[in-house]
Amino acid sequence: MFKxxxxxxxGEIACRVMRTARDMxxxxxxxxxxxxxxxxxxxxxxxxxxxxxxxxxxxxLKGDKILDVARQTGAxxxxxxxxxxxxxxGFAEACAKAGIVFIGPSPDAIRAMGLxxxxxxxxxxxGVPVTPGYHGExxxxxxxxxxxxxxxxxxxxxxxAGGGGKGMRKVDAEKDFLSALESxxxxxxxxxxxxxxxxxxxxxxxxxxxxxxxxxxxGNVIHLFERDCSLQRRHQKVIEEAPAPGMTDAVxxxxxxxxxxxxxxxxxxxxxxxxxxxxxSGALKPDGFFFMEMNTxxxxxxPVTEMVTGLDLVKLQLEVAAGGKVPSQDAVTLTGHAIEAxxxxxxxxxGFLPSTGPLTHxxxxxxxxxxxxxxxxxxxxxxxxxxxxxxxxVIGYGATREKAxxxxxxxxxxxxAAWPVRANGGFLRRALLHxxxxxxxxxxxxxxxxxxxxxxxxxxxxxxxxxxxxxxAGKGSDPWSSRSGWRMNAVPRRRAAFELDGERLExxxxxxxxxxxxxxxxxDAMLSRARTSDLGDSVKVSWSAGHETHGAEVIRRAEGxxxxxxxxxxxxxWPRPxxxxxxLEAGNLVKAPMPGKVLAVHVKPGQAVSKGDxxxxxxAMKMEHALTAPRDGVVDTVTASAGAQVGEGDALITLAAxxxxxx
Numbered sequence: 326m327f328k329x330x331x332x333x334x335x336g337e338i339a340c341r342v343m344r345t346a347r348d349m350x351x352x353x354x355x356x357x358x359x360x361x362x363x364x365x366x367x368x369x370x371x372x373x374x375x376x377x378x379x380x381x382x383x384x385x386l387k388g389d390k391i392l393d394v395a396r397q398t399g400a401x402x403x404x405x406x407x408x409x410x411x412x413x414x415g416f417a418e419a420c421a422k423a424g425i426v427f428i429g430p431s432p433d434a435i436r437a438m439g440l441x442x443x444x445x446x447x448x449x450x451x452g453v454p455v456t457p458g459y460h461g462e463x464x465x466x467x468x469x470x471x472x473x474x475x476x477x478x479x480x481x482x483x484x485x486a487g488g489g490g491k492g493m494r495k496v497d498a499e500k501d502f503l504s505a506l507e508s509x510x511x512x513x514x515x516x517x518x519x520x521x522x523x524x525x526x527x528x529x530x531x532x533x534x535x536x537x538x539x540x541x542x543x544g545n546v547i548h549l550f551e552r553d554c555s556l557q558r559r560h561q562k563v564i565e566e567a568p569a570p571g572m573t574d575a576v577x578x579x580x581x582x583x584x585x586x587x588x589x590x591x592x593x594x595x596x597x598x599x600x601x602x603x604x605x606s607g608a609l610k611p612d613g614f615f616f617m618e619m620n621t622x623x624x625x626x627x628p629v630t631e632m633v634t635g636l637d638l639v640k641l642q643l644e645v646a647a648g649g650k651v652p653s654q655d656a657v658t659l660t661g662h663a664i665e666a667x668x669x670x671x672x673x674x675x676g677f678l679p680s681t682g683p684l685t686h687x688x689x690x691x692x693x694x695x696x697x698x699x700x701x702x703x704x705x706x707x708x709x710x711x712x713x714x715x716x717x718x719v720i721g722y723g724a725t726r727e728k729a730x731x732x733x734x735x736x737x738x739x740x741x742a743a744w745p746v747r748a749n750g751g752f753l754r755r756a757l758l759h760x761x762x763x764x765x766x767x768x769x770x771x772x773x774x775x776x777x778x779x780x781x782x783x784x785x786x787x788x789x790x791x792x793x794x795x796x797x798a799g800k801g802s803d804p805w806s807s808r809s810g811w812r813m814n815a816v817p818r819r820r821a822a823f824e825l826d827g828e829r830l831e832x833x834x835x836x837x838x839x840x841x842x843x844x845x846x847x848x849d850a851m852l853s854r855a856r857t858s859d860l861g862d863s864v865k866v867s868w869s870a871g872h873e874t875h876g877a878e879v880i881r882r883a884e885g886x887x888x889x890x891x892x893x894x895x896x897x898x899w900p901r902p903x904x905x906x907x908x909l910e911a912g913n914l915v916k917a918p919m920p921g922k923v924l925a926v927h928v929k930p931g932q933a934v935s936k937g938d939x940x941x942x943x944x945a946m947k948m949e950h951a952l953t954a955p956r957d958g959v960v961d962t963v964t965a966s967a968g969a970q971v972g973e974g975d976a977l978i979t980l981a982a983x984x985x986x987x988x
Contacts, residue, residue, distance in 0.1 A: 326647050327351055327401045330428070332366070333391045334406030336701030337715065338623075339366035342404050345639040354398045356391055358384035360709050365701055372398055379711045385409045388416040395425050402426035402646060404639075408713070411622040412439065428646040430540075430621045434591040438619040442485040442523045448616045451590035453583045456602060456615035458525035460485070470502050472524055479527040482506055484513030484520070490560025491516045495527055531769045532605035533557065534569050534614065536584035537630045537638075540593040541645045547654045548581040549630050549638075555605070555767040556756060558677070563772065564756060565626035566664040567633045570726065570765030571609050579611040587619060596623045596642050605768045625667070625718070628697060632663035632722045662729040663722045666737065666757065670714040672747035673780045673893075674826065675918055678950075680747040681710045682920040682972070686880060686889070690740030695722050695732040708746050710921065710944065716748055726765070730757050742889035744880060745920075745973070750892025755779045784825060784895050786850035788888045790843035791866040791877035792897040793821040793832045795886055798857040798864065823885065823897040830897070884974075913961075915940055915952050915978040917971040924949065925967055928978065932960045941965050941977050952977065 330346060331354040332339045343353045343366065355370035360379035367373040374394045377384035384390075388410055395403055403420055405411035405428070414435040420427040429435075438444045442460035449455055458480075459472035473480045473496065482505060484492025492513035494505040510520040537549040553569035554562045568577075584599035598620045604613040627638050634657055645651060668689075670680045687704040690696050700717035708714060719741070721733025734757045741750035756762055756779055761771065772779060797819055819834045833844040843850045852868035860878075867876040877890035885898035921943040928940050934954040941952040958980040965977035 327426070327643065329354065329371075329398070329400050330402045330404055330643075331356065331391070331395045331398065331400035332370070332404050332406060333385070333410055334404075334408070335361055335364065335366055335385060335712065337699050337718065338406035338408075338625075338701070340369055340701045341699055342406065342639050343369050345637055345643070349640065349643065351643070354394065354400050356385070356394055358711075360707075360711055364706065365703050374398065379709065381409065381711065388413070388419055392419060392423050392425065396423065400425065402428050402643075404428040404642070405622065407622050407625060412620070414439065426646050428595070428642055430591075430593055430595045430597065434593050435621045437591045438621050440485045441483060441487065441618055442521070444618060445523070445616065447590055448587055451586050453587045453590075453616045454612070454614065456525045456528070456617070458523060460523035464521055466503055466506055469506060469522070469524060470499070473502055474499060476524060476526050479529070481525045481527045482509045482522050483525065484509065484517060485523055486517040486519040486521070487513060492522070493560065528602055528604055528615075530604065530606040531555075532569075532603040532767065533562075533600065533617075533769055534580065534603045535598050535600040535624075536581050537624070537627070538584050538588045538593065538597050538599055539638075539641060539645070539651045540588055540595060540597070541651045542594050542648060543650055544592075545651050546585050546588045546593060547651050547657060548585055549634050549636065549657055550659050551577065551580060552624075552626055552629055553767065554600075554626060555769050556762070556771055557769050558772045562626065562667065564664065564666050564753065564762075565629055566662065566726070566729070567629040568659060568662065569609075570767065573609060575611050576609045576614075580614055583614075583616070587616065593621075595621075595645055596627075596638055597621050598624045625715075626665050628699060628718060628720045629663040629665050632697065632720060633659050633661055635660070661722060661724050662726040663720055664726075664729045664733050664757070665718055665720045666733060666753040667715055668717045668719055668737075668741060668753065669749050670708040670716055670743070670746045671749050672919070673749050673752040675747075677749075678919045679710075679714050680919055680973075681708050681714070682746055683707050684716075684743060684746055686742065686744040686887075687716075688740060688742040688878075688889070689717055690719060690736040695728075696720070696736045696740075697722070716743065716746075719753075727763070730763060734758055737892040739876070741892040742878060742894060744887050744889060744894045747894060748892070751785075752779055752893075754892045755781075781847075783847040784845075784888075785891055786843065786845050786848040787852075787875065788877065788890045788895055789830070789832055789845040789847070789897075790841075790850040790852055790855075790868075791879055791888045791890055792823060792886045793834055793843050794841070794852075794855055794857055794866055795864045795879040795881075796821040797834065798859075822900050824900055825895065825897055829900060913955075913958070913980040913982060914976055915955065915980075917943060917973055917975045917977055918950070918952070919943070920970070920972050921950070923965050923967055923969045923971060923977075926963060926965050928960045928963065930960050930963055934958060934960060934980075943971070954980070956980070 329352040332342050346353050352371045355373040356376045357367045358379050376390045410416040414432040417427040418432040445455045445460045479497045482494045494509040496505045514520040532555045536551050540546040552567045554565045556564040587599045600617045601614040602617045671677045697720040721729045723729035737750050737754045821832045823830045835842045841852045841855050855868040858865040864879045880887040924942040936956045938954045939951045943950045961981040962979040
């Protein structure tokens, strides 16, 4: 076995690999960018080496620098994690030439599965079912259109070198094909340097089910059962589970055999995942799944497989890379059910805008019975705009699917809190408890079809109640010095006011014995035995509902109260009867929707603008966001400047009041 390995990655996966390596007595070397110099994976490693500036193109994607570090530190092998260089055949080849073991498949296997069109042709030859379509070399637009007509609409145009949902277009009718093709090819060329495409029949109720496979250098290939990854948003996985809902013995046998055949076709060694698109319009069928692609690396969602099989997949990767064998297929068993939710730094209430900046406040569930948390960040750290916005993976386990759902939903409800970075915990919890998900009625369209229920307007009544109770707890209890609505010989009625998402919110509180009722536009919260405990810069609010005890943490800030409850954080701002509030209400104010860097300012005071004109360009999470004029008007003030860092809600541009502009 190796004595020392280098992990060519960062964040959660780097920490995950290090935990297993430490348990096996293997020393670890971390590499880091300047932005990650104090990151958890750096602290966790036995050695750490700085390899470049924050952009991944100048650090984590620099294979030559990483190989130099491996040589200098005496690392015998490199674990690439996922993303970055994990599916880079050239890097795997360079490792071999340097005499360093690449903990993954051979360069030939990576190349064989790297391009979707070639992979599909290879799978057809191996007898693996593929989606009806065209993946030939003739890329003439009219020929591609003719093939789409032959297949029958709707079809999916996909970049052969694509991934992450880029270079992909659904076409519903022949008249739209050529324009969709041009758009797809343009995006593919920009993203991957290759504008070749393939065409597939679009499955109208698709499910995404994948099989974990493992091979070794002795010619053995096994499967570790399946995972369902159907809950996706913009082709990015959100919730994954094992086993797949509705799976039967006959379908599992057919699907796992196809996955093993696919891996054997490329002499696969190491961890890999064969992904299938599945017809979910009814019950699963042995002939209702089709090869989509193979990921030649460890997957983000591997913990659910570990929890239902009891295997450590990283340990197995290291053993196979060191020349060991995979276990026999009969030795791999499936027990219970596991579900993973990806906790992202994003704000569902603002259209899932990415959220970056310092993690001043971070709470994650404890690892324990039925709950596992994999993370690579910590309180006091930062979510950088340069990398993936995942904060953690939270996994629930139970003897049944229902118990796994309950374990995960409870863990998010009571254990997830982040601020000022926003997190999608509340969205994840609502998805888990949605009747459609609970019944197993899932598809890749689930989130978009249920978005209104998963991202409701406003706030949960309990969160409103926590904010209101915090305000009242700070006013003292002397009825003679308070104007709270106290009345002798009457039930006390009190009020608290906030601004939520830019709108004024009035709350009414009615206390009757041990029950406090808080009224809000989104429903009444009835809290029994409500209590507040001052923690210094925050307040703990607890209450009972039936036989259960609930709690929220409320952070005091200059601009208002941040309520952390139910896996999400909401700012209940103090009412602002000032010019800024007036400007916002009148549609005269352009604010930063998220923390970021100002790339460009396109306007100046006195300039006339039309509704929709670009005014400011922000960069956050490796994406550019254009902020436009909310109406026709004249620019009054400009507080944004190119190169400046701004926080969420900062005023950037103010338009003159319409009567002033007219004058």
